[in-house]
Amino acid sequence: MGAGKTSVGRALAQQLNWQFEDLDDRIERREGRAIAQIFRESGEPEFRRAEHEALVEVLGELGGAVTRIVAVGGGAFVQPANASMLREAQVPTVFLDAAVEELWARCCKQASKAGAERPLQRSEEKFRQLYETRREGYSGASMRVQTGSRTVADIAAEIADKLGLRKITFRTEEGEVE
Numbered sequence: 001m002g003a004g005k006t007s008v009g010r011a012l013a014q015q016l017n018w019q020f021e022d023l024d025d026r027i028e029r030r031e032g033r034a035i036a037q038i039f040r041e042s043g044e045p046e047f048r049r050a051e052h053e054a055l056v057e058v059l060g061e062l063g064g065a066v067t068r069i070v071a072v073g074g075g076a077f078v079q080p081a082n083a084s085m086l087r088e089a090q091v092p093t094v095f096l097d098a099a100v101e102e103l104w105a106r107c108c109k110q111a112s113k114a115g116a117e118r119p120l121q122r123s124e125e126k127f128r129q130l131y132e133t134r135r136e137g138y139s140g141a142s143m144r145v146q147t148g149s150r151t152v153a154d155i156a157a158e159i160a161d162k163l164g165l166r167k168i169t170f171r172t173e174e175g176e177v178e
Contacts, residue, residue, distance in 0.1 A: 002106035003096040004147050004155065005071040011156035013069040017167050022071040026054045051076050059089045078137030092163050095141035098148040100131045
């Protein structure tokens with residue numbers, strides 16, 4: 001939480017003229033309820049089941065022509081079955097990293113703006129413990145990008161550069177279109 005998955009993902013997709021999707025949005029559409037509601041009414045195991053199914057679906061759609069940036073939650077990435085699927089799909093994965101204090105501050109700021117509270121925001125210590133627990137799993141990503149004190153545009157540009165990704169242009173009768 002707070003790493004910038006959605007912000008950076010959107011910026012990267014815009015730079016490349018690709019589609020962007022947040023896996024949480026797909027889960028909410030598939031389940032017909034908000035993530036918080038799934039956790040509250042059905043618990044984490046049910047959320048993880050829905051998350052896994054959504055990931056299977058999105059990976060199946062990517063096929064050989066990957067022109068979509070997908071923001072996958074940190075919990076999804078560290079689930080062994082999901083991590084294995086991502087490796088087998090041979091799609092690049094990026095660990096957006098920052099100091100846990102900065103991640104905590106970002107989450108608090110986001111929640112304050114939205115007028116909402118995330119469950120892990122109730123305790124900075126629990127937030128820190130979860131981050132430390134998941135960090136080893138995150139290290140399995142194809143690449144790690146430090147996001148601390150950087151702009152979203154700079155982070156997205158670094159990812160595109162490191163992965164050798166370029167903007168898609170389309171040729172029409174009238175000429176090239178981005």
